[in-house]
Amino acid sequence: MTPSKTIAAMAVLIALSGCSPKNEPAAPAAAPAAAPSADVFNFKIGALDATALRDGNLEGPNDGKTFGVGRPPSDVAALLKAAGLATDTLKLSLQPLLVRGDGKVLLFDAGAAGISWAPQAGKLIAALRAAGVEPAQVTDIFISHSHGDHVGGLVHPGGVLTFPNATIHMSAPEWTAMKADTQLAAMVPVVTPKVAAFQPGAAILPGLVTAVAVNGHTLGHSAYEIASGPERLLYIGDTAHHFVVSVQKPDWTVAYDGDAPTAQASRRALLKRAADQDLRLYAPHFPFPGVGRVRTQGDGFVWAPE
Template sequence: MTFLRTAARLAALLALAAIPAAAAEEPGAATRFRIGRLEATALLDGTMSVPNDGKTFGLGRPPSEVAAVLRANGLSTERLDLSIQPLLVRAGPRILLFDTGAGDATFIKAGRLPASLKAAGVEPGQVTDIFVSHGHFDHVGGLLAKGGGLAFPNAAIHMAAPEWAALQANRSQAALVAAIAPKLAAFAPGAVILPGLVTAVPVNGHTPGHSAYEIGTGKDRLLYIGDSAHHEVISVQRPDWTIDYDTDAPRAEASRRALLQRAAAEGLRLYSPHFPYPGVGHVEARGDAFLWVPQAP
């Protein structure tokens, strides 16, 4: 399945599972925590829900099997709820933003990033660097303002070169590509982007150039995982189950398991833009699977 077909299917699936798009009128949410010497803030953009119908999570498995795992964890068996929460990091004169939410997409409940930034005390023009995990709309939609211009006019936009190439080939994203091209700084997968501050971590299979980001150094570092895992139960406790959003499912499943194994072995603190807000925690090994353990910021 190509990147373009996957992106189109993702939009269609979430349109079917839509919640009325009123979130832009709701207040923002900004939860501060620290990454060593760095000040970080979880920024809530919105939420989305996907039906447990065997077509998205646990692809090819009966919904009853997915429901059993959800029920065992005290969650609804009818749907899977995902958060949308970019990450803000202050590093001296730099203000870094990891992903930008869904913008004004009408088919999910999003659009709260501007209010969340305001709650964090940051104006869009102050953001110096944006790090894009991948080109799906719920991660890049917020790059554009409502009028079609850049929402963050002074920011360099960092994206893995294979991801940028795939985005450029996506005709439905032509307006976005044209707007961000002058600010785009493509990097090789795994590159050290800002020494001592941000290093790209390739997590293959979701999209052609999907990247996680390691922020900070030493024992205090944090790993922003992008879409390496979407759901705090299904993706973590059943990492080998197929997710329809993944362009290359077998490769994505292997990458997901490898990332979770590394995180558990090293005690890495993680930030997930789709796990329950504010998305900070770690994973623990549980036999052949893992357990998400949220942490208070």
Template sequence: MRPIRPARAILALALTALLAACAEPAPPPATVDAPPPPMEAADDATTANADVHRFNIGTLQAAVLRDGDIRFPNDGKTLGVGAPKAELDAVLSKAGEPTDTVHLSVQTLLVRSGDRVLLFDTGAGAADFADAGRLPAALQAAGVEPAQVTDIFISHAHPDHVGGLLDDSGAARFPNATVHLSAPEWAALQTDDANAALAAAIQPRVDAFTPGAELLPGVVTAVEVDGHTPGHSAYEITDGDARLLYIGDAAHHFAVSVQRPQWTIAFDGDAPVAETSREALLARAADTGVTVSSPHFPYPGLGHVVRRDGTFVWAPLQ
């Protein structure tokens, strides 16, 4: 005869079973380690700052630096262009986002590799379309002066990624840095009248690379992601088995762009090509388990892309 359990024990067992049934599959194991000590020994130049999120890529010290935010109306003219408004709102609502305004973060990535200080994109600077310009203070809080940056890797030449290259006087903010961007992107930047001053300021230090090139052997490799701009690049950063994929503008919104990669966003120069590239990059990230760094996802924009219910979802690192 089976023993009679107290009601409290039966309730506990039922609750445990229910929670187990509802649990979602865990994302792939992280390749980015827990936050390390500050980039240098704590001193007056290296301080706690809400706009600096430190972590490791293997043995490489890294930090996401928050530059600011971009907000625009959810009116179907920018995000999810041509998609049914009700479906767009449903994706946003399920992700806990408002349905009247779209919010994108603006972030850059800082990495130390030996005696080199690497910066991936430079934020929006003083651009009037964004509430931004916090990169200089965040960089200082991370213990780095602009003159110490040795390499800047530009994903593409949109102003929220190159706006921080110049200081308030119009001079190069990072005077000793080589500016790496793909040859097609550099050619397009030079023909854009709006970027004439920028092109002139950085020209002496530009490295216009072949798309997909290995830029720092064993550390940084460019990844072609066509369609957004003429030479848009993501970057893979490696240290041994640890890898991080900085995706630039391959995906803009953590819910809409990831769950509906075939929906158009107005920022893409060649939307059909960009949509195909976006889906391919998301599949690559999901299938390899690489940790992703996105400059526009909610700060600090680190996580994994996982397959779920026939599409992809964003699983931020906790």
């Protein structure tokens, strides 16, 4: 991470915020993207229009300090090699989810814009516009948890709300934790008027979005079930980070998990339920676009992208 990258990233954001059309008619929010973009992937959830929006990438060394903590890096490397991946680096994608329908424009998580440790991310607004949506059209944002790669994009570097008309939904324990996080101290007063805290597991928009408490990653981490008629999609947040390591070895310790034993139990339970019930999942850190299912494989699971 270099200062020049930070400045360049901030310049892009400032430029994007500066071209927000005050007098131009807004693009219709209900229409999926007309122009193809590598950062946008459209799919359906029943009658709802869903779009994966690429914010960027995160990566870290396979040094035994993030995935498989307490194990030799060769254990993680063996899994990565078997999947045809580089063994020295663990790469994560980052794609918030856009859902349009029922007169709503919903965004699940807000990306990592402005977060210094995520220099390869922060492209969410460009992807959103490529999908035909202006930030001011977003009506509701559902935050899985308050880590920087999920809440960073809520506020511009200048301290202004990125999505000025959106209600920000977050579980009550997560909101309490976010307000106590000194790293987010500048962001908290900006978002406070827009936050609607819910009790874990609440039906937030009945028939459309229901919270699913997934304990352990943070104090109030939440997945979200999105429904349209009989169709369902489960947005899993950071229940599982890596599409190979987290899925095949859900019990291995991950440094990102605040309460690792609880997170490991939650991860295994969710993956088991998903495999047993053939649930359709959306994983914001799996390879873009992150839509698929898991199957049982031995003592673990395997990711089957759509």
